[in-house]
Amino acid sequence: MRQSNTYIIIFSIITTIILGGLLSLTSVGLAERQQIQVELDTKKSILRAVMDIQKGDDVLGIYGDRIESLVVDHQGTRVENDSEGVPLIAENVSIEKNFKLDPEERLYPVFQFKGDNGEIDAYILPIYGNGLWDVIWGYLALDKDLNTIKGVVFDHRGETPGLGARISEKDIQSRFVEKQLYDQAGQLISVSMLKGEGNPPESLGVHSVDGLAGATITARGVNNMIKDYLSYYENYLKKISS
Amino acid sequence: MSTETLEQPIVKKEKSEGLMSKRRRKFISDPLNDDNPITVQVLGICSALAITLKMEPTMVMSIAVLFVIVFSNLIISVFRNLIPNRVRIIVQLAIIATLVTLVNEVLKAYYYDMYKVLSVYVGLIITNCIIMGRLEAFAMGNKAWDSILDGFGSGFGYAWIILAVAFFRELFGFGSLFGFEVFEAIGISNFPNNGLMVTPIGAFMILGIIIWIQRTKTGYVEH
Known part of the structure; x- marks a missing residue:
């Protein structure tokens, strides 16, 4: 059966309107719910930097009790x-x-984590950078001495599964715990992943962690991201430590 | 697309037949084994390799594909006599794309963790040759109820294969099933995880073994 061009055009227009309308309705209808999910996810990863979050935990409740956030400039x-x-x-x-802005023009959120007694227990700083294939990001939790790492979380958009993507695994992230960022003179050394995996534990100082086999560039991205953001936050950290 | 998908439209019968007549049962049973979309028609391989790392996302993906294939089959079949022949492929594609976007939006709103894992691949359902193949080869020439059954058949045919692959990959790659540590639970705590299973190569090998076993049993030979 061969239809006229007019029929085809009208049919296409009607199909487009119906399908397009359906999609816009869904998008508008679910927007609020999706916003909540995105927020919940952000808060979950912020908390993950300092504590274990299990399925079914009241993330928003814990977050409201424990986190006090503020924004600082460069x-x-x-x-x-x-x-x-x-x-x-x-x-x-x-x-x-x-x-995407110049470091001087950026806004820097700080999430203060309060302990059971209400005193600030840790400072959680967002970090962001480039991995091998795409961007990587995470949260770095500093102990109240502003030198020791209390915990980290990393996430990524497109690192190689099984290699670079391992930065989002818990046992990789736990390697950063208790590492130190400054030397005795107070100079920023940061903490970096070494090349290769399985370095003997005694060869790792307080400023380095074991690397990722087959993911040297991702590991380098992690190192740069931590070091860069610590330097961006340096003014703020100096202020609160004095 | 391989040629096996091109089927003759089934000739209309005079008398009304039961909802689950023998002919209709074949719509469901055929794709499960003899005419399986993945192992026999060798369609949808890309997603079968990409999302079968763990059971849970594979399950969600199966449900998403099942939903899309059943509803797109139904919609195309209902409108098959209205759809202009010259633009039928783009109409099919538009309907699949709409359904897939719906699935994606719903996942994002209600199942965010899965959305983060699957969203790229859910988007790729649009290009899943199984669905386009069924619409073009079946739904364009058959009645609505037959098309729904065909959708379920192909959907389940796809689902059981990728679930089987995911079962072995998660079991040997992570030592778990649905995140439950199987080997630890039965007392083997030092089970070495197989790194090969974590990569897509592992999926290829399991898929190859499944095809081998299946073809030995059914005697199917590629022409």
């Missing part, structure tokens, strides 16, 4: 409002968008 001064005067919410500051 000088380490607290920023309350954005350029339009709207109060800033640290959780909504997109690290990805800020990453």
Whole structure:
């Protein structure tokens, strides 16, 4: 059966309108729910830097009790409002968008983790950088001495499964715990993954962790990301330590 | 697309037949074994390799594919006499793409952890040759109920293969099933995880073994 061009055009237009309408309705209808999910996911990874989160934990409850967030600029001064005067919410500051700006112009969220007694127990800083194939990001939790790492979480968009993608695994991340960032003179050394895996534990100092076999570039990305962001936060960290 | 997908439209029968007549049962049973989309028609290999690392995402993927294939089959079949022949492929594609986007949005709203793992591959369902193949070869020429059954058949045919592959990959690659540490539970705590299973090569090998066993049993030979 051969239809006229008019029929085909009308049929296509109607199909497009129906399918397009259906998609827009779903998108609008689910937008709020998706927003909540994205927020929950962010808060979950922030908390993961300092504690274990199990399935079924009340993430929002714990987050509300334990985390106090603020936004600082490159000088380490607290920023309350954005350029339009709207109060800033640290959780909504997109690290990805800020990453495209000059370091001096970026906004830097800080998440303070309070212990059981209400005192600040750890400072959780977002980190962001480039892996091998795509961007990698994470959260770095500093102990209240601002030198010892309390925990890290990393995530990635497209690192090689089984190689670079392992940075999102817990046992890799736990290698960073208790490592130190500054030397005795107070100079930033940061902490870096070594090349190759299975380095003897005694050869690892307080500034290095065992590397990832077959993922040297991803590991280098992790090292750069930690070091860069620590230098961006340096002014703020100096301020709160004095 | 291999030629096996091109089927003759089934001739209309005079008398009304039962909803699950013998002919209709074959729509479901054939793709499970003799005419399996993955192992016999060798379609949808790409996703079968990519998402079969663990059981849980594979399960979600199976359900997503099943949903898309059943509903796109149904929609195309209902409108088959209205769809202009010259633009039928793009109409099929538009319907598949809409359904896939729906699945993706729902996953993002209600199952965010799975969305993070699967979202790329759920998007790729659009190009899954099994679905396009069924629409073009079956739904365009058959009634709605037959098309639904055919959708279920092909969907389950796809699902059981990728679940089987995922079963072995998760078991030997991670020592777990659905995240449950199997080997630790039965007392083998030092089970060495097989790194090969974690890579797509492992999926290829398991798939090859399944095809081998199946073809030995059914006697199917490629022409």
